[in-house]
Amino acid sequence: MTLQAPPKASPGLLYTPEQRARRDASIWTLVQGVLAPAQFLVFLVSLGLVLRYLWTGEGYALATWSILIKTGFLYLIMVTGAIWEKIVFGQYLFAHAFFWEDVFSFAVIALHTAYLWALFTAAFSPQGLMILALAAYAAYAINATQFLLKLRAARLQSAALSEVPA
Template sequence: MLYNEEERIRRDNTKWTLVQGVLAPLQFVVFLVSLGFVLNCLLYGTYENAASISVVIKTVILCLIMVTGSIWEKAVFDKYLFAKPFYWEDVVSIFVVFLHLLYLFVYFFDFLSVENQLFVALLAYFAYVVNAVQFLFKFKQARDQNSKNFSGEVLS
């Protein structure tokens, strides 16, 4: 069971659930646009500035969703990170944030060539997709759990 009854009530009553519900799809749209720019730059040498700036924007949104997600986790599970039901999602999220921040480091300090900077971004994006799949699986679990009441009967 993903949520006990108290956690489900807290989840449904906190404003942070809505915030996550808005930021997650927004982040995905920004990811898709940015991925397009990054791939275009790597394959055709075009949109270099757009690619670089889009990864910065994606990273800012990721950090925002990470902070608000931690607040959500505290509101629902009374832990800012690594609550039992989301432990592995949080572990991967930390890795995703690390890779995005690594991109910011190599970008702002001009540490690597633009091409290599964008390869760092692609690595961060791959980790983000893995993490997004984890969260989609949890979302499905929560939806399945919500379709049943706590006595095991299916609600109509």
């Protein structure tokens, strides 16, 4: 089975006018707008704690808790993002406008979930766990960049549409 992007609803546009109206009217847009920067803040704090542990050998428990909190945010934003996609695009995931972001999100989730598995099964040493967390965080940073670029494109599209005379 191969994964293919669904056909575009409107070539060259991120949102159709109907999708844009649903996006703007949805409470889930606000939820995503709050969760995304909150998750990023948790990521930055956790990244610092993980790097501190790897550098000094101190703070393992704090770093571990921060990774668990970051992973919780990731799962929460994935579920609420799927609901948002359903409302805006009519499908829970892999809508054309966010297809590649969603594909990469699954890699991010897989790495975070692998960390949970390794932690709870004691499959890795503490240092190995932190390195796995860094791999998950690197994937998250790439995925966050994808979404930021998409947000920028949406803003540019909205600005361009608002400048078009009626």
